[in-house]
Amino acid sequence: MVLEVKGLCKEYMRGSQPFYAVDHVDFSMDKGDFVSIIGRSGSGKSTMLNLIAGLLDPTEGTVTISGQCLSGLDDEALSAVRNTVLGYVPQGQTILSNLNVLDNVRLPFYFSKREGTSTARAMELLEQVGIGHLAESLPKELSGGELRRVSIARALMCSHELLVLDEPTGDLDPETTAEIMELLKSIAEQGTAVLMVTHELDTTTYGNRTYVMDRGRLTPSKIAL
Amino acid sequence: MQEKALSTHRLSLLNLQRKPFRTWALIAVVAVLSFVLFGGSVMTMSMENGIAGLEDRLGADIVVVPEGYDQDFEGVMIQGEPLYFFMDKAVLEQVRSCEAVEVASPQFYLASLNAECCGSSVPIIGFEPETDFTVQPWIVEQYSKGLKHGEIIVGDDIIAEEDGTVLFFGKNYKIASRLQRTGSGVDVSCYATMDTIADLYVDAKEKGAYFMEGVTYENSISSVMVKVKEGYTLNQALVQIRKATEGKVEIVQTQSMINSVGGSLGGVLSYLYVIAGVFWVLALILLTIVFSVTANERKKEFALFRILGATRKRLSSLILTEAFYISLGGALLGIGLAAMIVFPFSTYIGDQMGIPYLLPDMGQILLILLGSLVLSAIVGPLASAHSAHKISQAETYHTMREGE
Numbered sequence: 187m188v189l190e191v192k193g194l195c196k197e198y199m200r201g202s203q204p205f206y207a208v209d210h211v212d213f214s215m216d217k218g219d220f221v222s223i224i225g226r227s228g229s230g231k232s233t234m235l236n237l238i239a240g241l242l243d244p245t246e247g248t249v250t251i252s253g254q255c256l257s258g259l260d261d262e263a264l265s266a267v268r269n270t271v272l273g274y275v276p277q278g279q280t281i282l283s284n285l286n287v288l289d290n291v292r293l294p295f296y297f298s299k300r301e302g303t304s305t306a307r308a309m310e311l312l313e314q315v316g317i318g319h320l321a322e323s324l325p326k327e328l329s330g331g332e333l334r335r336v337s338i339a340r341a342l343m344c345s346h347e348l349l350v351l352d353e354p355t356g357d358l359d360p361e362t363t364a365e366i367m368e369l370l371k372s373i374a375e376q377g378t379a380v381l382m383v384t385h386e387l388d389t390t391t392y393g394n395r396t397y398v399m400d401r402g403r404l405t406p407s408k409i410a411l
Numbered sequence: 412m413q414e415k416a417l418s419t420h421r422l423s424l425l426n427l428q429r430k431p432f433r434t435w436a437l438i439a440v441v442a443v444l445s446f447v448l449f450g451g452s453v454m455t456m457s458m459e460n461g462i463a464g465l466e467d468r469l470g471a472d473i474v475v476v477p478e479g480y481d482q483d484f485e486g487v488m489i490q491g492e493p494l495y496f497f498m499d500k501a502v503l504e505q506v507r508s509c510e511a512v513e514v515a516s517p518q519f520y521l522a523s524l525n526a527e528c529c530g531s532s533v534p535i536i537g538f539e540p541e542t543d544f545t546v547q548p549w550i551v552e553q554y555s556k557g558l559k560h561g562e563i564i565v566g567d568d569i570i571a572e573e574d575g576t577v578l579f580f581g582k583n584y585k586i587a588s589r590l591q592r593t594g595s596g597v598d599v600s601c602y603a604t605m606d607t608i609a610d611l612y613v614d615a616k617e618k619g620a621y622f623m624e625g626v627t628y629e630n631s632i633s634s635v636m637v638k639v640k641e642g643y644t645l646n647q648a649l650v651q652i653r654k655a656t657e658g659k660v661e662i663v664q665t666q667s668m669i670n671s672v673g674g675s676l677g678g679v680l681s682y683l684y685v686i687a688g689v690f691w692v693l694a695l696i697l698l699t700i701v702f703s704v705t706a707n708e709r710k711k712e713f714a715l716f717r718i719l720g721a722t723r724k725r726l727s728s729l730i731l732t733e734a735f736y737i738s739l740g741g742a743l744l745g746i747g748l749a750a751m752i753v754f755p756f757s758t759y760i761g762d763q764m765g766i767p768y769l770l771p772d773m774g775q776i777l778l779i780l781l782g783s784l785v786l787s788a789i790v791g792p793l794a795s796a797h798s799a800h801k802i803s804q805a806e807t808y809h810t811m812r813e814g815e
């Protein structure tokens with residue numbers, strides 16, 4: 187099992203009232219799974235992704251990635267999980283403008299002690315996401331869709347097991363959205379578990395499971411797609 | 412092709428290149444600081460060295476000069492002003508008659524003409540080689556045969572003619588030796604034996620330079636340099652000299668003169684220390700504000716580093732390294748600029764300060780350089796430490812959202 191989420195909760199205070207942004211969520215993913223989570227803004231989707239990525243501490247529950255429970259890991263170990271097991275594509279534009287495309291993709295390689303070089307793997311990923319010819323370009327020279335491909339390649343640079351994406355097509359046109367979704371589907375077919383949060387119903391057709399998030403609760407989708 | 416690793420250092424440099432205006436503005440702030448630290452320290456030490464040099468060089472415990480000419484004597488010794496004053500030679504014997512006096516050596520002051528040697532008028536000081544204890548100990552190249560008639564000893568700033576002579580009152584005088592540098596008026600003075608001075612005095616009169624009406628060389632001297640005998644206090648010597656000369660002379664205590672110059676130096680030094688301290692604190696405050704604002708602007712970027720697997724330590728290290736490079740760049744720039752001013756223009760600075768000014772030796776300069784470099788280079792990391800800690804300890808999810 188690549189991902190196992192058990193009784194995951196995140197409680198916040200709104201005024202003096204406590205509320206659950208993520209409310210006792212349970213689900214799991216295996217290799218090659220492509221799971222979509224849909225829900226309205228503020229339903230807790232992004233909070234849940236951040237809990238899974240170890241970027242937020244849960245109030246209750248556990249997240250286990252490739253057999254490693256994130257609870258109780260120190261910063262060093264948690265950072266290593268983010269660097270080596272889990273690839274996370276945050277919402278919006280997250281490419282570093284002072285690095286070219288190739289260096290943006292190579293970057294995670296240098297956040298853990300490693301032997302060897304990074305260029306060959308980065309080029310392989312850029313070819314895989316269809317922008318190998320843009321390796322030396324600067325981010326400002328790329329379109330929105332191309333930038334999203336760079337983010338995906340970067341997320342896979344050191345991690346092949348779980349790819350987590352927050353609204354990966356949020357600001358893209360329908361044609362580019364379709365291209366990105368095809369790319370994610372092919373990544374899942376190669377064995378990487380893909381977990382995607384979206385509010386675009388159409389994109390869920392590319393996955394093999396869809397969940398709905400509503401007021402922090404996660405339930406399997408009953409919508410016929 | 413060898414690939415370049417995206418190390419902390421390289422990432423820091425790339426980020427600094429991305430914002431050239433901000434980078435250079437911050438470098439300029441540190442450069443001003445290091446300029447003040449290095450330039451100020453070199454000037455401070457030069458003044459201290461100058462005072463120490465003058466103290467050593469004067470050698471005499473007491474100097475007897477004509478009544479009312481104590482300030483002129485200071486002018487000759489400290490600033491090398493071409494002043495002259497005379498008193499009756501009988502004063503020398505009166506001083507020598509005092510029990511508390513071990514040695515009393517006369518000096519005779521003249522001044523060169525403007526257009527001859529050295530571009531401007533310089534003091535020419537006659538001394539008695541048999542009794543002198545203030546000039547000869549400082550000669551760089553010892554002259555074994557003794558200073559001959561017609562030969563001159565010059566201060567370090569005196570420029571010789573091509574044939575190794577200096578021109579005074581239409582005649583060339585051979586430079587026999589050169590004195591060690593002091594940073595004081597001694598550097599622009601020339602020294603000769605009383606015989607040579609006698610010739611100069613006559614030549615001067617022939618050229619129309621009447622140094623003082625009614626003065627005859629044979630019966631006049633300008634000052635008496637006095638060394639107090641062991642077992643006697645300075646005060647005892649003063650009382651005896653005053654009595655022997657019937658109070659018709661001015662008695663200069665060299666230590667008081669140096670203390671007076673040193674006293675005004677103390678004020679200047681305190682001022683320089685305060686300025687350097689204020690600049691350091693201001694630079695620290697300014698950089699802290701800038702780094703804090705910048706860190707807020709870059710929250711999303713820092714959150715991204717964490718998402719990609721950077722540890723808190725690595726994130727702090729990235730921020731501190733950037734700040735260090737800015738500080739180091741500013742420190743080197745400021746020190747370089749200060750060096751381009753304090754070394755080539757040291758003579759001009761010394762003249763403007765009006766006190767003895769002697770540049771530190773290489774060892775002292777290296778120490779000042781190291782100190783200035785360290786104090787300037789740590790200001791950036793210190794200023795960014797708070798931001799680095801805050802950003803690296805924050806929850807990445809919130810940092811990311813705040814940065815959007």
